[in-house]
Amino acid sequence: MEEKIKQLRIEHITKRFPGILATDDVSLTVDEGEILALVGENGAGKTTLMNILMGIYQQDEGRIYINGKEVRFRGPEDAFKAGLGMVHQQYMLVPDMTVTENVALGYQAAWKPFHLDLDMVRKKVIEVSEHYSLAVNPDAYIWQLTVGEQQRVELVKTLCLGAKFLILDEPTSALTPQETDELVSLLKRMKSELSIIFISHKLNEVKALCDKVAILRHGALVFSGNTADYSSNDIAALMTGHEIVLPENKEVWAGGELALSVKNINVRSDRGFLALEDFSLDIFQGEIVGLAGVSGNGQRELAEAVNGLREVESGTIEFFGTDLANKKPYYVIEHGMGYIPEERNIEGIVPSFAIRENFILKDSDKDRFSRHRFLKKKEISRNADTLRQSFDIRTPDTVTAAGSLSGGNIQKVILAREITRAPKFLIAVYPTRGLDMGAIEFIHQELLKKRREGIGILLISEELDEIMNLCDRIAVIYKGKIQKVLSHKEANRRRLGILMAGLDDGSGEEA
Numbered sequence: 069m070e071e072k073i074k075q076l077r078i079e080h081i082t083k084r085f086p087g088i089l090a091t092d093d094v095s096l097t098v099d100e101g102e103i104l105a106l107v108g109e110n111g112a113g114k115t116t117l118m119n120i121l122m123g124i125y126q127q128d129e130g131r132i133y134i135n136g137k138e139v140r141f142r143g144p145e146d147a148f149k150a151g152l153g154m155v156h157q158q159y160m161l162v163p164d165m166t167v168t169e170n171v172a173l174g175y176q177a178a179w180k181p182f183h184l185d186l187d188m189v190r191k192k193v194i195e196v197s198e199h200y201s202l203a204v205n206p207d208a209y210i211w212q213l214t215v216g217e218q219q220r221v222e223l224v225k226t227l228c229l230g231a232k233f234l235i236l237d238e239p240t241s242a243l244t245p246q247e248t249d250e251l252v253s254l255l256k257r258m259k260s261e262l263s264i265i266f267i268s269h270k271l272n273e274v275k276a277l278c279d280k281v282a283i284l285r286h287g288a289l290v291f292s293g294n295t296a297d298y299s300s301n302d303i304a305a306l307m308t309g310h311e312i313v314l315p316e317n318k319e320v321w322a323g324g325e326l327a328l329s330v331k332n333i334n335v336r337s338d339r340g341f342l343a344l345e346d347f348s349l350d351i352f353q354g355e356i357v358g359l360a361g362v363s364g365n366g367q368r369e370l371a372e373a374v375n376g377l378r379e380v381e382s383g384t385i386e387f388f389g390t391d392l393a394n395k396k397p398y399y400v401i402e403h404g405m406g407y408i409p410e411e412r413n414i415e416g417i418v419p420s421f422a423i424r425e426n427f428i429l430k431d432s433d434k435d436r437f438s439r440h441r442f443l444k445k446k447e448i449s450r451n452a453d454t455l456r457q458s459f460d461i462r463t464p465d466t467v468t469a470a471g472s473l474s475g476g477n478i479q480k481v482i483l484a485r486e487i488t489r490a491p492k493f494l495i496a497v498y499p500t501r502g503l504d505m506g507a508i509e510f511i512h513q514e515l516l517k518k519r520r521e522g523i524g525i526l527l528i529s530e531e532l533d534e535i536m537n538l539c540d541r542i543a544v545i546y547k548g549k550i551q552k553v554l555s556h557k558e559a560n561r562r563r564l565g566i567l568m569a570g571l572d573d574g575s576g577e578e579a
Contacts, residue, residue, distance in 0.1 A: 073151050073233045073263060074100040074135050076121075081130035083116055087464030090116040092287040094130070098233075103255065103264045105274040105295060108284035108307055109504040110476020111462040114267050115157070117284070118235050122154050123147040148174075153231025155222045157238040157475065157502065158413070163211040167204055168193055171225045189228075196227045200258060214364060216247035234264045238475075240273060241502035245530065246362070252277050269504045271300035283307055308506040315512050316537045317356065317519070317556070324353030325388070327493050327524035328374070333383030333393070335369045343369040344548045347383070351493075356515065356525040358539035360532065361568050366548035367528045368410055371497050374526075375407050376400040388492065401430050406491030408482055408499050410528075412475070416482040419471025423463060424452030426470045427485050455484040460510065476507040483511060487518055494518060497528045512538060532561050546570040 076098045083091045091113045098104045106114050119125045121132065123141030132139050134150055141147045147154075161170050172178050172189040179185075193206040202220045210218060219239060226234065236255075240248045248270075255264060255277055266278055274281060275295060283291040283306050291306045304312040328351045337343035343366045351357045359367060372378035374385055376397040385392040392400055409415035417426045428437050428448055437444055437451070452466035459480045463473060470481055479499065486494065496515065500508045515525060515538060529535050535542055542559045544551040544567035551567045566572075 072100065075133075076152075076233055076263065077133040077136075078117075078121070079131050079133070081117065081120060081127050081132075083113075083120060083125060083127050089287050091120070091127075091284075094284070094287075094289045096282055096289070096292070098263050098265060100263055101259050102280065103259050103266055103278045105278035105281040106265055106267045106284065107269065107271070107274060107281060107303065107504075109462075109506050110269075111474040112284040112307075112504075113287040114284055115237055115474070116287075118154060118237060118265065118267065121147065121235065122152060148229050148231075151230060151232035152235065153226035153229060153233070154235040155219070155226055155237065155239060157241060159218050159222050161210045161218060161221060161225075163209070165210060166206070167208055167210070167221050167224070168206045170210060170221065171228050174225070174229055192228050193224055196224050200224075200227065201254065216243050216250075219243065219247075219251070232262060234258075234262050235267075236264065237267045238269070238502050239266070240268060240270060241475075245532070248273065269502065269508075271303050271505070274303065275300055285309065304505040307504060312505045312509055314505075314509055314533075314537060315516055317516060317540065319520070321352075321355050321540045324355065324522060324524070327351055327353045327388060328526065329384075329386040330370070330374070331384045331386070333373060333385065334381040335366075335373045335378055336381065337369060342548060344373070347548060347550065349543055349550060349553075351524045351526055353524045354519060354522045355540040356519050356527055356538050358535035358542040359526060359528045359545055360530070360535050360542055360564055361545035363530060365545050367497070367545060369548075370545075371407070371409070371495055371526075371528060374400070374495060375405060404490075404492030406486040406489060406494040408479075408486055408494070408496040410497040410501075412478050412482055413471065417470045417478060420469055422467045423456070423461070423470050423473070423481060424448050424466040426481055427452050427455055427466075429485065430489060455488065459484040476503045479503060479511070480507065483514060487514060491523065493524045493526075495526045495528070498530070499527070500529075500531065500534060508534075532564055535559075535564075536561070544568055 079095045081091050081094045094117060108114050116125065120127045123143045123146050139150055168186055168190045171193055172184060172186060175189050178189045190206045193204060197204040202224050204220050204224050240251060243251065252273060268274055278295045281293060281295045281303060282289060285307065330347060330349045332346050332348055333344055334342055334346065335344040361367060369378055373380050374392065376392065376395050376399065380393040383393065387403055390403060413419060431437055432443065437448055449466065456463065456466055461477050461480045463477060470478060500511055519525060527535065527539060536559055540556055541553055542564065543553045544564060546568065547570065
């Protein structure tokens, strides 16, 4: 039997990239059966540090010890052999392959001369999933699975490859509240056999799950201690260097013109079924309407249909009196629609483009940024420098590729672009998913600022506290239909949870 990892220790780890000190003399210890929370603002160096542990990056200075013996990983394969496994924030799965086939890609024992022993891999998947109570169908295709199911596949894959020490990078960022609770319970059971580093911005999960907490700020370790000794507010303040106070919408809606009126639309999902069925919703200027629901109930399809990215089979989408149904995205943009998409890395930016170029993606043909089709590079750079400073985007310069930024900084790039274009309306889809408390505070302030300016906002989110703090009205969606629309005063977690499950909240009122 292979030796367990009784202790993982890193000492004085330093990593530099051009123009930035990503990790600065970091030392940490994780003991057997322990869950360590690694927290910090977006861009604090958490993922860089874990990529060094997994051999993806090589440290410039410092050492790594497993059970007291120094190790140096030339690549991820060396880390796997030593018993380390990492579940990345962006899942490393091939959509058109089955669960078994995805696991087989890295399962060397299954690669026999002249053939791949998929039966062996399938048995291993079943064995591991049953041992850890991870419900996984080995024959399902990845594209058929929900985000929560895909994450279980990533865990099974990592465990099949022999992981005795798990690194989880933002494992709950795309999960529903129910899936998050299931994962926390699972990890509590698993710690009797594994040690875990848990990277998260959700401090309630850190408090519920982790034994110890280590906080990074600007690449340096600024605090470590027992989680039980500190409140979520204490940890948030240590992360950011100041007390975090999430803003609330306490202003009475002043009234306004009907901005977006979605009437009886029918829209199909990628799998062909009706994701939105006879769906209707009105949103006025100067109000924030939250769309609450468990992921996969038509939220994505609604946002894409309004923005010209998905066909509408029937119904209308009136935007200040103009029907946007089945219009091209360019047409929607020109009419003043702002859009913060769910998939920020795929739909929100062009990862290979510089930050300054991503800022003008929708305006590159405007007189301010181009003349006779030639870009005005000085003005583009001036605009980028202003937005970088105003939105506190952590990057050494604006010629850096946007795809190299942390998730929170990518979100700030998108937010800066969308709201400084002076939109007439804004659709924000999971705008704070995977962000630290400081970034969430900033984004909430910006959304409320736009509301005060008279902009109508559709906020799609699964974070009930976010929706209840920010929204004037809350519409609950279930299986492509509005269950009910509640005023800010009528909404509470219990009532929203009941409606999100498709049940009657007992009020006897219709939406």
